[in-house]
Amino acid sequence: MPKKKTNWLFYGAAIPLTIFAAGVVSSFWWVWASAAPSSFNSQVRLTISEGMPTQVIGQELEDAGVIRSSLALRLWLQWQSLRSSQNIALRSGTYDFRTNQSLQQVVEQIQTAQSTEVRFTIPEGWSIVQMAQLFEERKFFPAQDFILATQRTSPRRDWLPKDIPTLEGFLFPDTYQILPSEATPDRIIDLMLDRFEQVALKTYQENQSGIPKVKISLKDWVTLASIVEKEAVIESERRIISGVFWNRLRKNMRLESDPTVEFGLNIRQTPENPLTLEQVRTDSPYNTYLNEGLPLGAIASVGLASLKATLDPAPTDYLFFVARFDGSHVFSRTLEEHERALQIIDKQIRQKEQ
Structure with missing residues (x-):
């Protein structure tokens, strides 16, 4: 019986002492791990790519001598997340770090986006x-x-x-x-x-x-997509506009796109100052009112949405469209419908000017 009591006394004393010792060791480790790796003011340049995992960022910082421990970095970010009740992320960019910065200073530099890049x-x-x-x-x-x-x-x-x-x-x-x-x-x-x-x-x-909906060369794809990009403002109309242009190309009709005239003359029309007849009749290798088929080349940078829409045009029998100058368009199947739409829009513009 006394022996059991001795064991309980031993464990009763040993467990708190072990916890205390672990706490002391952890404290010393944290002081060491969060301190600057060096007293020298050396510069290290590192790039953090978009979407790079925190574990990878920490390891690269540790390997480069910017921090002492990648584990300490993860623990510090977890502590920050618990305090703020939200995930703490490290921003991408290229940074010039100093080897005499503490862990907290390194994290602050990244979080406040003090990037060397522009x-x-x-x-x-x-x-x-x-x-x-x-x-x-x-x-x-x-x-x-x-x-x-x-x-x-x-x-x-x-x-x-x-x-x-x-x-x-x-x-x-x-x-x-x-x-x-x-x-x-x-x-x-x-x-x-x-x-x-x-x-x-x-x-x-x-x-x-594979088996594409439309077969087209790389140059022609980018060229046609650039015209779709300049014409389409509303996302829901993008594939329809692409379909109109594809219909006109198949019927050997001129594309008659205003942005191609604007690009060729380096001008920009507005509702108050639309293209004039003289400008539309001015010859240029980009003028699709005068030239059949596609222009000499692209007329603008093209986003992925317009590039995809050009490869996947909407099935439609529209051959014409006219801009309302609010971003939307009126689509027509015949020239007669198109001319009526033009008259209505011209009338609306004149009424606004009065």
Whole structure:
């Protein structure tokens, strides 16, 4: 009986002591793990890619000597998540870290997006000229330097069509990150061509390798899709607009698309200042009122939605459409219906002007 009592006394004392010792060791470990890896102010540049798992980010930071423990990083983020009752994420970007930063300082730098990179966004439907103006405004380089660089189509990529006049249409619209020191026309073009290859070219190849709804070359696909991009404002109309253009091409009808005239003349019409008859009759290799078939090349950057709509046009017997200038269109099957729609819209515009 006394022996049992001795055992209980032993365990009663040992368990608290073990817990206490574990707590002390954990505290010492945390002080060590969250401290700066070095007292030297060395710089380490690392890129955190979009969607990179926290475990991978932590391991790369540890391997690079930015933090002492990837486990400590995960524990700190979990603690932050519990305190804020929401998931704490680390933002993508390229960062210049210092090896004398604590774990908390490293995390704060990433969470507040103190990235070394700069970001820029190219919207769907922008032309090379608009991109060039943005880069000049952001003080990357002169607009003309970018325009000239986009005229050098070879050697760029093996998959690029050989007969394109410029890279118009092949610079994929998206948000990009780049180091200021690397922001040159050619480097930005490479980024945008890479994105086109990853997103658009993959879509095209997968579609055309099977039994496609429409058979079309890469150049013609991008060219036609760029016209769809400029014409379509409302998502529900995108495939219908594509269907109208495909119907007109099959019937050997001119596309008669206003954006092709605007692109050829480097102008932009508005409800108050629509295209004039003289402008529509001005010859250019992009004018689809004067020239049959597709224009010389694309007229804008093309988003994935318009690219897909061009490969999957809506089954329709429409041959005409006219914009209401609110983003929507009136679709018609005959020239007579189309002319009536034009008259109604012209009347509505005149009434608004009064």
